[in-house]
Each structure stands twice: as C-alpha cells, then as structure tokens.
Amino acid sequence: MIEQLLGLLLSLVDQTGLRSITLGNIFMMIVGAVLIYLALAKKYEPFLLLGIGFACIVSNVPGSDLTAPGGLFFYAFRGIELVIIPPLIFLGVGAMTDFGPMISRPSLMILGAAAHAGIFIAIILAKMSGMFTITEAGAIGIIGGADGPMAIFVTMKLAPHLLPQIAVAAYSYMALMPLIQPPVMKLLTSKAERSIEMTQSRPVSRLEKIVFPFVIAIIVNLLLPPVAPLITMLMLGNMLREVLMVERLANTAANDLMNVITITLTVAVGSTMAADRFLTYKTLVILGLGLVAFIGGTASGVIGAKIMNLFRKEKINPLLGSAGIASVPIAARVAHVVALKENPYNFLIMHAMGPNLAGVFGTAISGGIMLALLGVK
C-alpha cells in the first residue's frame, strides 16, 4: 500500500519540473529577477523589462510547455521569427511619433549616421575574435543601432540562430541606456559644452508633416529595399497620425495595437532566455560586443557633434550627438537629463528628438546597406 502511494507520488513528481531543474535555470531566473528589479526599483524601461524578466523566469521553470510548440510563448516567438512583430512595432512607433523636430532642423540628421560607428566597431571586433562569420558579426553589430525591432529584423535575415542573444542584448542595453550613456557623454564633453543652449527650431506646418511619410517611404523603398518593410510601416503609422482624419486608426496603432505587440514582443524575447540555449560562452561575447557597440555609438555621436561644431558659427550642444543612436525616445531623454544637470534651464529634449529620430533612419540605412553588401534580400 505504502509502496503504491510512494510510486504514485514519485510519478507525480516526475510530471513536475522539480527533477529536471538545473543550476543554469536557477541562474537565469535570477537574471530575470534582476531585470524585474531594475524595472520596478530603478524604473528602467518597465514596459520592456517587466515582460522580458517575467518570461525569462517562467521559461526557466522546467515542465512548463509555454515555450514548446503549442505554448503561447512559442507562438509569440513565431511572430518574431516570421518578422511580423517588428514591422507592427514600427507602425505603432510611427503613429506615436512627431517627426517635426527632425524636419525642422535637417542639419542635425547627420548625427543619426555619426552615432552608428558602434555598429562597425562591434562587427570588426566580432570578426577579430574568430568566433563569428561575417553575417553573424553583422547581426551582432546591429545591436549598436539601439533599435530593437531593427536588430530583430536584421538578425532574422543574417543569423537567425543568434536571435535570443541579440534581442536580449539590444533590449536590455536600450533599457539600461540611462546607465550606459552618461559616463561616456561626460568623458567626451566639458561642462561648458554640456551647458550650450539651443536656439528655437522653426515651426513645421501640417502640410510638411503630411508629405514627410510619403517622401521617406518612396526614398527608402527605392534605395533600401531590404529594410523597406520596417520603414514603410513606420511611415504608414506616421501618415495615419498626421492626416488628423483617422484619429481612431492612429490611436489604435499607437495605443491598443502597440500595447498588444509590446506584450507579445517582450514575452517572446524573454522566452528565448532558457538556460540550455542562452548560457553559452558565445552569449557572453555577444553581450560584451553589444555593450561595446552601444558605448562606441554614443561616443561617435558626441564626437560627430563636436566635429560639426568646428564648422558651425552657431554651436550645438554635443550631447545631442549621443541621441543619434536611435532608441526613441530613451536616448533623447538621457541627453536631456545630462544637460539639465549642468544647466537647470536647458531643456534639450525636443532638440535631441531630431537626431534621435534620425538615428532610427540611420540604423535602418546601415542595416539595409549591410544586408545588400552581404547579398541578403
């Protein structure tokens, strides 16, 4: 009788995950908990980190079928694999974004390209390590674009097997930009430079804002077909916003749809952090290279702004260069906060949004050229 009872209990235990939990699983659960701590206690991008952290913890509980075929997290990840989610995120971003700051001051757009040297530093270092092929190095480099959907998009084309590591690195570093960027920005600028106040930008008319998405969609589809799906959706969302006639559609894209996609995306990214796939030496190297790419991009943006100042009569605040790294609006906010600490009357946010938005195009253009050079369509 007792033997039967014990046998029954053991078979019950077998059906749970208790017997197959590993140290790796426990380690990754702690990683997930740290992400949640950063979101809740430090308020670092809770919209991203809460979903990623939660899914990371759950995915490392053995026995759960959430990440197996048939599980909901599995299908969330399929949305990424099939490159459905990144364009939808861009649709929402477009519907949320006022491109006015970029249209009003085109001279600062170049910072959106300057702040992407980090991508190329990471590519070269990845190749120097001898651990990665050129396509893998390209996918790792794109982490430095600080644009999650673009990183996913390019990685799915170049090195889909590295998606978990690259997606996690991109989103985690984006959330941690308030920690990563300021030391680099302060190191490369003087107090006087950080205190430079910007002059008022010109107002942008409604007609300009309506024409903008059409012009950009045409240019990108013409010159950069590999990344056209993302930028086209960005411009579609922006057009819905700016015409003012379809407020319901614009609001749906910017709010309800965006919220659903954000939940799906963060859960999908977190669910890729299972210990057996994630805890490898390559992951550590990729995370390291991703960090180098972010630091390199921030530095090159600031240096780019300082080079611009050599040729300008009206000096710009070099902190604006760091916003060129994309990651809207986190990088612009970081530039604003750092400037505000030096001069409490220096509100840089709207000025930083210009290079920040240009950074989105900078990443897309870099990614598109990279795909073309590597012969990937």
Add this chain to the structure above:
Amino acid sequence: MNILPMTVPDTLEGAYVLSIVDFFLSIVIIWAISLVLYLFPFLNKLGNVTDESLKSGH
C-alpha cells in the same frame, strides 16, 4: 559590360570593407535625406492645410 553582383568576403578584411562602405554610404544617404528636408519649407508656398480643415473633413 556585365557587372557581377559581389558580396563581402567572410574575412577580417571583409569586415573592414563592410564597415567602411556601410558607414560612408549611411552618411551619404542620411545627408541626402536631410537635403530633401531642406526643401520642405517650400511646400508651404503651395498652400496651407489647417488642422481644423482636416478634422472637419469627415
């Protein structure tokens, strides 16, 4: 003349070439887009679209 499509070789030199060409072309394309944006104020000479006229249009 037939130009054969070429891709970057999977070497360290390839990484250098990819990086330099990509960075340079990114700057050129972004600069070209900014030039287009410099023309945008001229759109306002074509006419004026007010928010009110758009909002009341449906």
